Amino acid sequence: MGKFIVRRLLLLIPILVGLSLLIFLFIRLLPGDPASAILGERATPESIAQVRAALGLDRPLHEQYLEYLGGLTRLDLGRSFLTNRDVVGDFLQRFPATFELTAAAMIFALGLGIPLGMFTAKRRGSWIDQAGTVISLVGISIPIFFLGLMLKFLFAINWQILPDSGRIDLVHYSFERITNMMTVDALLAGSPGGFVDALRHLVLPGVALGTIPLAIIMRITRASVVDVLNEDYVRTANAKGLPGRIVDNRHVLRNAMLPVVTVIGLQTGLLLGGAILTETIFGWGGVGKWIYDAVVASDYQVIQSGVLLLALIFVLVNLVVDVSYAFLNPRIRYS
Amino acid sequence: MSQASATIGAERQERSVGLWADALRRMRRSPAAIIGATIIGFFVVVAIFAPFIAPFDPTRGNLADSYLPPSWEHPFGTNVQGQDVFSRIVFGTRLTLGIAVLSVVIGVSVGTFFGALAGYFRGWVDAVIMRSVDIMLSIPGLLFAIAVVTWLGRGVVQIAVAIAVLNVPIFARILRGSLLALRETDYVTAARAVGVRGPTLLLRHMLPNALGPLIVQATLALATAVIDAAALGFLGLGPPDPRTPEWGTMLSDTYRYLNSAVYLAFFPGIAIVLSVLGFNLLGDGMREALDPRLRR
Numbered sequence: 001m002g003k004f005i006v007r008r009l010l011l012l013i014p015i016l017v018g019l020s021l022l023i024f025l026f027i028r029l030l031p032g033d034p035a036s037a038i039l040g041e042r043a044t045p046e047s048i049a050q051v052r053a054a055l056g057l058d059r060p061l062h063e064q065y066l067e068y069l070g071g072l073t074r075l076d077l078g079r080s081f082l083t084n085r086d087v088v089g090d091f092l093q094r095f096p097a098t099f100e101l102t103a104a105a106m107i108f109a110l111g112l113g114i115p116l117g118m119f120t121a122k123r124r125g126s127w128i129d130q131a132g133t134v135i136s137l138v139g140i141s142i143p144i145f146f147l148g149l150m151l152k153f154l155f156a157i158n159w160q161i162l163p164d165s166g167r168i169d170l171v172h173y174s175f176e177r178i179t180n181m182m183t184v185d186a187l188l189a190g191s192p193g194g195f196v197d198a199l200r201h202l203v204l205p206g207v208a209l210g211t212i213p214l215a216i217i218m219r220i221t222r223a224s225v226v227d228v229l230n231e232d233y234v235r236t237a238n239a240k241g242l243p244g245r246i247v248d249n250r251h252v253l254r255n256a257m258l259p260v261v262t263v264i265g266l267q268t269g270l271l272l273g274g275a276i277l278t279e280t281i282f283g284w285g286g287v288g289k290w291i292y293d294a295v296v297a298s299d300y301q302v303i304q305s306g307v308l309l310l311a312l313i314f315v316l317v318n319l320v321v322d323v324s325y326a327f328l329n330p331r332i333r334y335s
Numbered sequence: 336m337s338q339a340s341a342t343i344g345a346e347r348q349e350r351s352v353g354l355w356a357d358a359l360r361r362m363r364r365s366p367a368a369i370i371g372a373t374i375i376g377f378f379v380v381v382a383i384f385a386p387f388i389a390p391f392d393p394t395r396g397n398l399a400d401s402y403l404p405p406s407w408e409h410p411f412g413t414n415v416q417g418q419d420v421f422s423r424i425v426f427g428t429r430l431t432l433g434i435a436v437l438s439v440v441i442g443v444s445v446g447t448f449f450g451a452l453a454g455y456f457r458g459w460v461d462a463v464i465m466r467s468v469d470i471m472l473s474i475p476g477l478l479f480a481i482a483v484v485t486w487l488g489r490g491v492v493q494i495a496v497a498i499a500v501l502n503v504p505i506f507a508r509i510l511r512g513s514l515l516a517l518r519e520t521d522y523v524t525a526a527r528a529v530g531v532r533g534p535t536l537l538l539r540h541m542l543p544n545a546l547g548p549l550i551v552q553a554t555l556a557l558a559t560a561v562i563d564a565a566a567l568g569f570l571g572l573g574p575p576d577p578r579t580p581e582w583g584t585m586l587s588d589t590y591r592y593l594n595s596a597v598y599l600a601f602f603p604g605i606a607i608v609l610s611v612l613g614f615n616l617l618g619d620g621m622r623e624a625l626d627p628r629l630r631r
Contacts, residue, residue, distance in 0.1 A: 014469075015466075138612060145569045145583075150601070152593065153594075270476070311473050311478070314474070
């Protein structure tokens, strides 16, 4: 087990070096000069040279890369071209909001996807199963932004039963931001009303972001449970008279969950990318909205660093998933 | 193929159809594949005959006609510029299918090239290519596409390239995996034993047998490409000319006045969902038809 984790950690190094190199080159190879992008069209050659020197763009590439790497180790990814604010600081301030949203989406996807997958697998071939297959395929085919817009129109604008944007009702609830996750902060501040309001704000963006993972998890769970149901040990468990619920939970679900765990890791990438769309539609002040604003304003420094930081989080989540997979599956642990 | 079927000839005698004929036969029996192919066929026809189907010029609008709700004259209504939404969706089919096909063609070509190099040569070539694949796959897809488009600048070809970049590592990994498995098969050993070497072995004997998973993935990649292209458009990274009819951009135009004109978002969205569903159904049907384990 220890060996496996060490090997997996060592594999991270080339990925991280490659990522940093890719993103370093990204901004250096941009068509047009970052300096002229900052200064706009009316910049004089002198002022461009000045900004280039200030950004270190006039030095040899390898020197620039080493300094960039040095900055990385100090968690210094530069400053926004536009606001001159520290990029890492801005990211860390916004990330809890994105984390809260993706966690809500994942809870929705897992909480509904696994039982539905199990349910349809046990009725394999029935009309319920076929309906489930069709619905999950439609779920995979709906773009997040379209689903988000339609949910917003129906529930927030037309029926007005859920808030249309934002993370909390700022007029009624103001409490100290400790973790910057509204649900957690509301609880810490002892405001049950605030907690409920924060949850209500989470529903629409969480469902919009979680629907594709829900459909994928449902499909994977179904396929995996169908495989496990054919195993000898399930027949044995049934034959020796174990109650159905115990067979389901102890024998079927535990073994069927392994592929699902892998998919959870892969879905994180989809969620982090999808967060840009969801946060834009629902005015959710997280990393996604921040990157979207940077795209609109051509703030390359924020785009490249935001992408790097989200990729880093994606890689780390997959590391955790792989390790937990090895923990769950003894066949990997001992090989 | 001929050597392989000779060795197991006895029990295959009664039904000795090739893999492709067999796959096609089973696809014709799969409802998913048929519905998917019908939907895609429909969109292809719309794309080809767009000028005959669309009642209005998609780029020209009359400001006096802005925000007309759906009617006989404008079945899907008109947008803020008074352009006919139905005509824009019809012409948008061309752009969407074009970007999807272009991005998958680039992605498959480049991806299979590197995948073939890695799977055939092994050693350090394999190591370098596969580590690069790992790096590319470690960046969440849509973010990567955004980064590439901001880097290349806005434009239709740039969007296709950005989406192709996402596909390259996927196809490289699939082909490499198939080639590694094929290396160990008896017919490749047999071909080697009679002196087949190098490109002939790769192109004649190995590649044709690795095509199945590639074709399935390519079809599913078309679905993702449609979504990604629309997502880029929605985020304001679509074609630079705002008059260009692009489904994602059409959605993005409208989300600020959802309450007054929801039909503006509804119809382009349905077009996206339908085309994506078509490619997904077709891909799923193909996967089942080409999977030898599911053969009966």
